[in-house]
Amino acid sequence: MKIVDLKCTVVEGYPLVRVDTDEGISGIAQIEKPKHYIKPHVLFYKRFIIGQDPTNVERVMLRIRNLGGFKPWGSAVSAIEIALWDIAGKAAGLPVYKLLGGKIRDRVLVYNTGIGPAPTGFTPEEYAESARRRKALPEGFKIFKFGVAFHTRMPAVIPNFFYGEVEEGPTPYPNRGRLTERGLKHIVECVKALKEVLGDEYGLALDCGPGFDVQSALSLAKALEPFNLMWLEDMITGDYTPYTAVEAYRLVSSNTTTPIHTGEQIYLRYGFKDLIENNAVDVIGPDPCDIGGLAELKWVAEFADLHGILIAPHGVFDGIIGVAALTQVCATLPKNFIAFEMPVIEPVWWELVKGLPNPLVKDGYVEVQDKPGLGVELNEKALAKYLPEGDDFLDYSSKK
Numbered sequence: 001m002k003i004v005d006l007k008c009t010v011v012e013g014y015p016l017v018r019v020d021t022d023e024g025i026s027g028i029a030q031i032e033k034p035k036h037y038i039k040p041h042v043l044f045y046k047r048f049i050i051g052q053d054p055t056n057v058e059r060v061m062l063r064i065r066n067l068g069g070f071k072p073w074g075s076a077v078s079a080i081e082i083a084l085w086d087i088a089g090k091a092a093g094l095p096v097y098k099l100l101g102g103k104i105r106d107r108v109l110v111y112n113t114g115i116g117p118a119p120t121g122f123t124p125e126e127y128a129e130s131a132r133r134r135k136a137l138p139e140g141f142k143i144f145k146f147g148v149a150f151h152t153r154m155p156a157v158i159p160n161f162f163y164g165e166v167e168e169g170p171t172p173y174p175n176r177g178r179l180t181e182r183g184l185k186h187i188v189e190c191v192k193a194l195k196e197v198l199g200d201e202y203g204l205a206l207d208c209g210p211g212f213d214v215q216s217a218l219s220l221a222k223a224l225e226p227f228n229l230m231w232l233e234d235m236i237t238g239d240y241t242p243y244t245a246v247e248a249y250r251l252v253s254s255n256t257t258t259p260i261h262t263g264e265q266i267y268l269r270y271g272f273k274d275l276i277e278n279n280a281v282d283v284i285g286p287d288p289c290d291i292g293g294l295a296e297l298k299w300v301a302e303f304a305d306l307h308g309i310l311i312a313p314h315g316v317f318d319g320i321i322g323v324a325a326l327t328q329v330c331a332t333l334p335k336n337f338i339a340f341e342m343p344v345i346e347p348v349w350w351e352l353v354k355g356l357p358n359p360l361v362k363d364g365y366v367e368v369q370d371k372p373g374l375g376v377e378l379n380e381k382a383l384a385k386y387l388p389e390g391d392d393f394l395d396y397s398s399k400k
């Protein structure tokens, strides 16, 4: 079998990727919604993979893996890897999890960041109201994550929040600096209000930065110790930070019982090596659509497990094909797996794809699908209506 084409289009803000073969089997993948600009970067890799056997996934990846980087520059390579596994699974008549070593769980726990009403502001009452409404969602989520501090507009909205000039856009997460005592107390009050709603029945995680200095991060982590949080995410680096600040994270995590988490922007096992070998964090959160794909994420999960580090993969904007990819790989991860971040799925996607059960989340879990490949297909007839004018995504003329 040979790769004959690589296609990319942008539908409803999400890049969609398809790899075609000379045997009529195609593989698909989806890239995070905010990365609508990544299409030319995906197509850049076409010259490297044409003519290769897609079922030798690793051999193809060796040709392109070193031509990627930390988020957002790992997403094209990751999407191609995921599409290759989809082809390999379809060619073998097996779900992707079987090719990754087999599943150790039949359903996969997810956590909720983006589904249901978000807090309408940054007061303790507004956080509590969001938690109340999200707790009542039919999906039955067991873990919730809320944005606070530099991950949100809290520094701009709450007076005297930190020692620095407030900046707002266009760069994501532009603020950084020492928290004021007032800022610290405000976050603690918000967490207290959230815990009053969620109690000890639900897990609570916070996405915090990037933007904290070591002492502010440590002060917050210690102040939040009585609340038994799931984790504090990306306090120092994260999101679009192209480095990992291993020493800074180690200073924080080794001095508090609150679990410290990072990793959604990190590319490849090499990006995680120092964090893991130094036990610089307690939980890592790679995204399969940024780290370099499914096999890369599995390798990093196993390596983290050797060091007593847990894993809770990122995925809030990975879309409906992203859910399929996350479920397939997370079914195979060792028992250091906590939960993956459930992507937000806009209603239109139930028209644009087929093969997945709706609703996907029951009692806080997604069931592992047994169809060949990722177990999800594009509904091309419906998709045609959503393609940009003159787009050639559904042109299969290169298939021989």
Ligand SMILES: [Mg+2]
Residues within 6 Å of the ligand: 207, 233, 234, 238, 239, 264, 314
């Ligand atoms: Mg995050």
